[in-house]
Amino acid sequence: MNIHNILEDEVIASVNRTFDNLKEVKPDWFTCECKQCRLDTAAYVLNRLSPKYIVSGRGLTHVLSENESQTSIDVDALVMEGLKKVLTHARPFHASASADKEKETGPVFNFPLFIGTICNGITFEPISNAVITLSKDGVPCKMIDHTWANPTTLTSHTRGKYIFWVKPEPVENPDEIKRFHFKLEIGAEGFEPTVYTFDLPLTASKAALYEPSTINSLKIENLYLFEAELEPVND
Template structure:
């Protein structure tokens, strides 16, 4: 069964039209209209409007009638302008890269496909999410390459995402399919004023016939919450032991 969200094409069309209109009037706040920024703006709107799913021709006709509603169009445009403004002021590091660099490279050879690795960083005194921590994923002591340039390593944690982090390691070629191998990882967490945290773990994978090009959030590896303590706490404890 093929399920389709009509809002994807509707929002995509409206956002591209808005970008072109904004460019025509030379709006001073529009700093970039590259393909990646446009894709971010489309995602911004799609995450804030109700989807319209269809599975048949009848469904398409019915849904298209609904999408002619003036209020729906106005809502999409309002969210579109809001999203374009935000993205223009907070562009991603890779925003000007070619779109082909933002997708997983195809490979017909057997590979080890890694799951998404995710977790959270907490403050040791309050056990609240900790922002502004730098998290690095390593394999055998070296930084791990990511599936594509839209995934950062190392990355910073933010209050808006509650101190969470996620990595999608790049697939590694295997000699054959159905080959089993263990991979040794470590996570390094740094933040000024806090003791560094290092956490080691491993995962066993079975190689597959081809690379996974699409993100599958159901396949993930959840890491235990990592807690950071202030350096002053450690120094105080050391003084107490000496006394």
């Protein structure tokens, strides 16, 4: 069974059309029209629209028979709104998009998404300013591509949650089994730094995975930071 959100097609078409039109006009605020900015704009729009899923041609006919013109107006308005936000707040890694290397084609160790939360050890509230570094076998991990940061910095929007996705590691034997040793180093202003280690046994796969899936994830226990003790002030 294939399930598809038909709005994805309309949004992507509207995003490309809007970017291409602005590229011709070139207003002062239009600073980039790369693939990453287009994808970020499409994601912005789709996260603000109720999806319209179909599983058949009949479903497509039903969706197209709805108020098509109003939907298009709503999509175009959100595209312009999202486009301006994306160009105003460019991602830190925006300029490095072309630096991603070729994808692995042979057998590899595929790593799950590492998902966890950093909390205040006294109030149990999520911490918003922590910096987290993930290392593997003593070396900082390379991420799947430039869109995944390591170290990563939490913000108020993430509610203490972090996600890492480690780049697949090539291997000669597709049936090889290996135990990897990982270390998380967490620091935040006003808190004592902490370190958390864990081991992960993996069996090699025939091909690398490049589509994230929360099904293939490892939930790391909540980690707690405690406020640093203030040094006494000498008179």
